[in-house]
Amino acid sequence: MTIGFVMLCHTALERASEVARHWAIRNCPVVIHVDRRVAVAKYDALVKSLADLENIRFSGRHACEWGTWGIVAATQEASMIMLQDFPTVRHVYLASGSCLPLRPVEELIAYLSERPRTNFIESVTTEDVGWTIGGLDLERFTLRFPFSWRKQRRLFDGYVRLQRRLGFRRQIPKGIMPHLGSQWWCLTRQTLSAILENPDRAEIDSYFSRVWIPDESYFQTMVRQVSDSVESRSLTLSKFDFQGKPHIFYDDHLQLLRRSDCFVARKIWPHADRLYQSFMGNEPGAQAIAEPNPGKIDRLFAKAVERRTKGRPGLYMQSRHPNENWENGRTAAPYSMFEGFSDLFENFEVWLGKATGTRVHGHIFAPDAVNFAGGEKIYNGAICNSTATRDYNPTSFLTNLIWNTRGERQCFQFGPQDNQTLIYFMAGDPNAQISIISGAWAIPMFHSNRNFSDIRREAARLQKIEAHFLNELRKPWVKARVRTWTLAEFVENPMEPLQNIVDEISPRAMRRLTEAPRLADLSGFGQFLQNLRNQGMQPALMGDFPTGDDPRPLHARRGRPYLVK
Template identity: 50%
Template sequence: MTAPTRIGVILLCHDQLQVAASMVRAWRDGGAAVAIHVDRRARQEEYDQLRGSLSGQTDVAWVERQRCDWGRFSMVEATQAAGRTLLDEFDDVTHVFVASGSCLPLRPVPELCEYLTRHPAVDFIESVTAQDVGWTVGGLNMERFLYYFPVSWRRNRRLFDQLVALQRSIGLKRRLPQGIVPHLGSQWWCLTRKTLSNILEDPRRREFDRFFRWSWIPDESYFQTLARRHSKRIESRSLTVSSFDYRGKPYILYDDHADMLAASRCFVARKIWPGAEKLLSRFPEDAGPGNVRDEPDPARIERLISATVARSKLGRPGLYMQSRFPKKDQENGKTAAPYAILQGFTDIFPNFENWLAARVEADVHGHLLGPDGAEFAGRPKIGPGGLSTYPESRDYDAAGFLTSLIRITERPQVFQFGPRDNQALNWFTATDPNATIRVVTGAWVVPLMHSEMPFDDIRRVAARLQQIELAQLGVLRSVWVKANIETWELSDFAARPGAILQRVVRDLEYASGSWPLYDQLPAQRDLDQLGRFLQRLRNAGLQPRLMGDFPATRSEQEWHV
């Protein structure tokens, strides 16, 4: 007759000992024996309080304390000592389960015992050959066994890196013990009594301990490797659900993860936030006799966490905030949705903004980056989402202004632009795949021609605007451009305004219906005297370079300057 299954738990405690006391009670109430090891770095007063609070508990053994450093062999030594204690003091223990003081049993301990009874002589320990592992963080798979690691990575990181680099440079490689194939896996395992006894009593244990003492993070390789020597059947998975972020740090579980943990039907979860009172009071949870034989489904949690990791690393497109401000050119999309920038059209057509708004399913704004403030559609005093129209507020973070507008609005955004506007976003928009940019170069000269300013002032303003637009065009013609960009010289546009406007509306991709030739163009400023005006600029010493070919006419009209 098969002996009843009884679990012995190795509880490795480092801090938050009041939570560890709750974990001990949860295991003991389920009938498990517990061997407790408390890191020597924990304060003596807290340790004494822990022992006092558990003084009435039976089948609890206390392991001699030692200092445990992350990534060092001391973690293995603490596990060895606790395992030896369980085997020596509790003859009826059939399986040894490793947990930490922050590991929470999710299902009643008898259900775990029943599960182990249905899997006799099976060792549940994640054990994957080091050469095949692709999930280690830090770039050290086989190297963790081939080099010496005499210092702590956490406390002497610079020296640690220097020693690794030195050993790489001289080609140093340690010799593996004969018959050993290094394996890696989670330190939270469950071994049968026989397998653990064979590991601890292996005649070559001193040799193996000496080798792993100089390895890196041996608590993730010592038992995982030696179990392959002594186990008849290994199930390479852990019964504890434990997930890590992309930096290799474990995720912390809070009260709002309760339903997710319950649905996973896993036996144990790590790592519980000390203040998660609802979790501590809810679990272990008995789901009823119909669910006793449920198979653990950690994949349910892993899928959610994988999506969370991807979201954390990539972020949401176009979202910038205090908790996640991505590095330049490492964004998951500079902006959240497509948008369009139209340059020069309002200079030619004064009512272009209203004309376009009637033909596209989008919010058509004026000059959002204009010198006098943001010209939102309809000219409200406060823009969508409470965005300010004041230029000082907008220009403090122009990229944040634009990305916020695009993200918080449901409809596509279209706005006007020109060399008079703030040029801070030229590179941002030119390298944004969401941007559609259409430019009529030199169109800014049309309002100047119709202005009543003194001609000397006109020439000075024209020189400045031309210089600004030339610099902008240098950006738009860069090899780094990712936006959808098309430009026309003013003379080309003036020769066929209807066809180009039709194309612009079509290219915005926000228009509804078909694309007929528009028989009603927006009202256009007079361009008849533009050739003569450009010649006067040349005569005044300025060479117009962006307008295209406008021959100087022999008009007798006088310019009153």
């Protein structure tokens, strides 16, 4: 007794010829089906290359479009030839032209000889299956599918929706309990012949010919009708990604395939010369005999799926970038955004850089310039200071900046005058530390030499922009670390909030600040705010500034203020 192989081929016929010869010269009959859509010249070349082997047959050709009945019809016809022409075959193994034997065929024969009545086919009920992609499980048995899912997708989806709306349901034949599973199986002669010689086969075939993806349900369902000895697993290693597409194995998967201990693997890249040379040359005893266990490598595939769907934090890649909220962290590392600090303090960027040991940028989203730290024109990752490039995709500009400077915390200034596109992105980013002194944007206007009517209009515009940003930061969906002070609150006691900010940026330093940045001159600022009120503009974000009095005592000597312990 031996094992026979049914091969379904549609591409890479040269590799299919190698595999078929590998099995045939080891006394395993092979019946090959070639997709009818394959060119006649290629088909004839395959037949000619195997003409010297007497235990190889070719079945009638069917068009095997994905998800259609042609695949099942091709399998049925090839299986009937196998059973009729090779009476010594006890098990029939279904494989594809892209399959590769991972272990010597003698080991497979010995393994099946110990289990002469066992059928190896994945077969689970529609309620239990968890891998169907596209939302169709039981419905694939109760709806009609006259349109191709791949070539006529809009018609396919529209017709499914129409049947659902009308409540249309096909009648499942009596005694049939739909099951699903992998297409690749290994069945005993008794089981396969019982399926193919079923007196009700014409009716059953007619029903399944209108089922969606029948190659995943026909034999999986019928095996339950004719056999009680079913192991619901495949001896073929076949892995699928989160979209339901098969993983392709390349040369660098050699050790991974060996660890699986499976007898056959699918789907192999046709140019994986190292894989074909390594496994096709195996002889009995080359590998330790072990139970097929693809679960040993499931953890690696799970990690691969997670990496593909989630990626690395802050790195946007082709598989995730078009899908909103698929990111594994919006940015790659923590960063700090300061609003109002450079308006209130002189040379705030220089002071913060010294206090924290980081490089602090200016207003990198300013409308007329990208103010990188130190006046750089090109920053890490070849990020240029072009406003046109930045404004083409501000989100990518920020995420690239954070990604390319991993290990060095980025700090930058922001304000209502800047491009506001990113306020929602930063508010929802857990890596963002947002510190705002509301109303500080009025200080440069106070020191400017502009007409007061222009100042009033500009102040009203900027206050509206900042008020909107502050309102968004109070919403429950915000994930950023947010601190806000009014200008009056901050001026009254600047050292405590500055200490908190520095501690969060560089927690390892753990040192008390002894030097504060120089405050801008606020003499007369309270009267400036009152003048805005008198002109009809209500400054609401600055806090309670007294009119006519300075917010803090001023001394004749305006040196650096020190904190005395």
